[in-house]
Amino acid sequence: MQASALEFRLRFIIGIVIYLLGFIAPWNILLHLDSIRTWQYLAAWPARSGWLSFSAATIMVLVLGILCAVAGAFLRTWGSAYLAHSIAQAGAMHGEGVVAAGPYRYLRNPLYLGTFFHTFALALLMQPSGAIFCIVAIVLFQLRLIFAEESFLTAKLGAPYLDYCAKVPRLFPSLTARIPASPMRPSWPTAFLSEIYMWGVAISFAALGWRYNSVLIIKGVLISLGLSLIVRAFLPKR
Incomplete structure (x- = not known):
């Protein structure tokens, strides 16, 4: 069930x-x-x-899409703020230590949970069969990545990481912090820039969704993807 090193390197x-x-x-x-x-x-x-009337139901689905897109962007930005960009976007796994700050006090995988929410938002723009395929494929692939990372970190860090796993949930956040906060400070500007694609998608849903035209939102998604590729080229690699 674990992803291979090649899958992790090519995960994006x-x-x-x-x-x-x-x-x-x-x-x-x-x-x-x-x-x-x-x-x-x-x-x-x-x-x-x-x-519900069709218009009311349409608005309800739009609000659901906006909430999922914003939740995905927020979780990934919050998680990225406590990780170096070079680690969050690295092609290989890293195990320098247990991150005990920010969202990592409530769940172990905020970046992956954010991706799940983001996928649910994008699935609304797909045809039903494509949406089902995408959700299932992304969930299975992300779980493979999670299991691979956990296996790697267990071998790399040993008892401290196992103790962390015993206290902090994998994907379903705890309502209260499960471990004491570390003195680590977040890097919000870099985190936002590294997740600018996610925020672009959230803005596309919020700003263009009220036109009830999925093609417009898809164009916003593509523009956000292109912008993120440009921004990532200038972010620090180390």
Whole structure:
């Protein structure tokens, strides 16, 4: 179930491929499936059942998308603020020590949880079959990465990391801090810049979603991705 070193090194490229397949959903043509967006499908379901009007259901789904996008951006930025950019974006695993600050006092994997929320938001813009594929593939891939990191850190750090794992949940945050805070200070500017893609997606949902045009949001997502690639080129590598 653990990801290989090659998978970890290529995790960003693999993630992009999964998202791309989710948006394209090439099997839809072969299986003659509906081409509506998941957003429309979810809005139509309560409307057909008579629970909400279609317009109210559409707004509800939009708000859900905004909340997921913002939650994903916030969690990843909060987690990245307590990690060096070179570690968060590294092609190899690092085990210099246990990070006992910020979100890492409440859960062990804020970056991965943020990615889950981000995926749920993007899935609303995909066709239903693509959304299901993307969510399942991303969740399985992220879990493989988590298990690989945990195995590596256990071998690298030993008892201190095992003690940390025993106290702090893996993915479901504790309502209270489970370990004392370390004196580590966050680096918010670098964290925000490293996660500018996530914030771009959140802004795209919040600013363009009220046009009820998923194509506009997708364009915002692509612009955010391009901007993030430019910004990452100038972020410190060490």
